[in-house]
Amino acid sequence: MEDSNKEPITTEPQESGAPAEQQSFSETPVKKRSSFTSKIGFVLAAAGSAVGLGNIWRFPYLAAKYGGGIFIFTYIILAVTFGFVLMIAEIAIGRKTGESAINAFKKLNKKWAFLGVLCAIIPIIILPYYSVIGGWVGKYFVTFISGGGAQAAADGYFTSFIASPWQPLLFFAAFVTIVFIIVLFGVEKGIEKTSKFLMPALVVLSIGVTIYTLTMPGAAAGVKYYLLPDFKNFSIKTLLGALGQLFYSMSLAMGIMITYGSYMKKENRIESSVHQIEIFDTGIALLAGLMIVPVSFVFSGGNPEVLGQGPGLMFVSLPKVFNSFGPVGGGILGGLFFALVLFAALTSAISLMETVISIIMDKFKLSRRKSCVIAYVGTLLLGVPSALGFGVLKSVSIGDMTILDMFDFLSNSVLMPIAAFLTCVFIGYVIKCKTITDEIELNGKFAMKKFFNVMVKYICPIGIAAILITSILDVAGVFSL
Numbered sequence: 241m242e243d244s245n246k247e248p249i250t251t252e253p254q255e256s257g258a259p260a261e262q263q264s265f266s267e268t269p270v271k272k273r274s275s276f277t278s279k280i281g282f283v284l285a286a287a288g289s290a291v292g293l294g295n296i297w298r299f300p301y302l303a304a305k306y307g308g309g310i311f312i313f314t315y316i317i318l319a320v321t322f323g324f325v326l327m328i329a330e331i332a333i334g335r336k337t338g339e340s341a342i343n344a345f346k347k348l349n350k351k352w353a354f355l356g357v358l359c360a361i362i363p364i365i366i367l368p369y370y371s372v373i374g375g376w377v378g379k380y381f382v383t384f385i386s387g388g389g390a391q392a393a394a395d396g397y398f399t400s401f402i403a404s405p406w407q408p409l410l411f412f413a414a415f416v417t418i419v420f421i422i423v424l425f426g427v428e429k430g431i432e433k434t435s436k437f438l439m440p441a442l443v444v445l446s447i448g449v450t451i452y453t454l455t456m457p458g459a460a461a462g463v464k465y466y467l468l469p470d471f472k473n474f475s476i477k478t479l480l481g482a483l484g485q486l487f488y489s490m491s492l493a494m495g496i497m498i499t500y501g502s503y504m505k506k507e508n509r510i511e512s513s514v515h516q517i518e519i520f521d522t523g524i525a526l527l528a529g530l531m532i533v534p535v536s537f538v539f540s541g542g543n544p545e546v547l548g549q550g551p552g553l554m555f556v557s558l559p560k561v562f563n564s565f566g567p568v569g570g571g572i573l574g575g576l577f578f579a580l581v582l583f584a585a586l587t588s589a590i591s592l593m594e595t596v597i598s599i600i601m602d603k604f605k606l607s608r609r610k611s612c613v614i615a616y617v618g619t620l621l622l623g624v625p626s627a628l629g630f631g632v633l634k635s636v637s638i639g640d641m642t643i644l645d646m647f648d649f650l651s652n653s654v655l656m657p658i659a660a661f662l663t664c665v666f667i668g669y670v671i672k673c674k675t676i677t678d679e680i681e682l683n684g685k686f687a688m689k690k691f692f693n694v695m696v697k698y699i700c701p702i703g704i705a706a707i708l709i710t711s712i713l714d715v716a717g718v719f720s721l
């Protein structure tokens with residue numbers, strides 16, 4: 241229900257992480273903030289940030305790599321426990337303080353301002369390499385619409401593309417430049433409106449492609465691998481991988497949901513919104529996995545090397561599917577698919593760049609225009625090593641991790657768990673759970689209150705610390721070999 245005594249507020253939910261209102265935020269922190277007009281507006285906007293390459297590109301390759309069904313099983317358990325608790329907490333912190341992360345922690349407790357800064361560093365690390373993958377998607381889009389579907393489906397195409405000295409760089413730079421232009425000229429609204437049609441289109445197309453791939457001979461074994469948990473495949477890497485993916489996919493532990501929460505109205509219910517966002521985000525990830533993993537299993541005959549290849553999985557497997565429709569059909573289908581994925585990637589990258597810009601503005605008190613340029617140049621520079629890490633800079637690696645993998649590991653498997661751990665400690669022991677649960681109970685019962693308290697105080701921090709420490713020891717063991 242609309243209420244008339246508040247600002248009539250944008251009808252369009254603010255989909256970018258740090259909407260325009262935040263521009264003047266550092267100067268006038270108490271300035272009236274606009275908010276989402278309806279609960280569904282809030283849910284769609286938060287889901288718009290959450291759904292991106294994380295769901296379509298990252299989730300399937302992790303599931304394939306970390307044992308299929310057992311990864312899915314672990315992920316779902318973590319999503320309904322850790323994911324639920326953290327998302328509730330972040331949205332409540334945002335709504336209570338009306339601030340974005342960097343100021344929200346400071347407002348609640350001066351000594352904990354550093355946590356806001358830690359959260360702020362994470363999008364700065366993610367955006368450059370996110371844009372490298374965005375560039376890969378762009379490359380495949382161009383290839384398919386220019387009739388190169390058959391080449392794209394050939395073995396070795398992806399590897400030679402990412403190893404090329406200039407192509408990944410060119411597409412990466414093009415992607416970042418598009419994001420920069422959109423953000424600089426403030427046309428996100430148009431993009432977001434369009435994405436309301438294109439996101440459902442992506443889901444429908446993915447369902448169609450999934451049904452087609454599942455009718456291929458041998459697909460049943462792939463589906464079994466993808467969905468049936470085999471506890472033999474479980475390892476600490478599965479757990480850490482699922483945890484990092486959870487944060488990444490739901491845009492948690494990096495302050496984004498705090499910003500979204502700060503735009504949520506007091507009369508909208510946080511708890512049910514969180515359930516809806518989680519279902520949405522996890523549903524799309526599971527669908528993308530079903531579209532990519534079984535078919536990869538079919539094409540490779542279950543070869544663990546192909547399944548475990550990591551970031552390239554989607555780019556290697558799907559072109560083969562599209563190409564099986566012939567040059568014209570495959571071109572249209574592949575072009576359409578990569579265009580839609582490109583769009584999902586763009587909306588998430590815009591939301592990341594907006595966040596980075598607002599951090600620069602808040603911290604250095606610079607104008608929005610200057611901050612945009614700094615974010616752009618900084619992203620370009622930081623992204624170059626990731627873009628070249630599969631070719632020219634291939635020798636720079638740790639174990640089997642390329643430069644892109646290293647950034648990905650640093651943000652998702654190290655910094656985000658640390659930020660999440662500290663957020664739990666902060667809530668459980670500094671501001672106390674009641675501060676959060678009172679905010680949630682402003683408009684009704686908090687059904688999972690007891691669960692929330694126990695999770696935040698004990699299970700989440702202990703669980704996250706245990707996962708993090710065990711994996712660091714594990715990695716250290718690997719490195720000392």
Ligand code: PHE
Nearest residue numbers: 290292293294295489491588
């Ligand atoms: N959650 C997004 C995805 O799954 C990534 C993202 C993180 C986007 C943070 C915006 C902000 O792709």
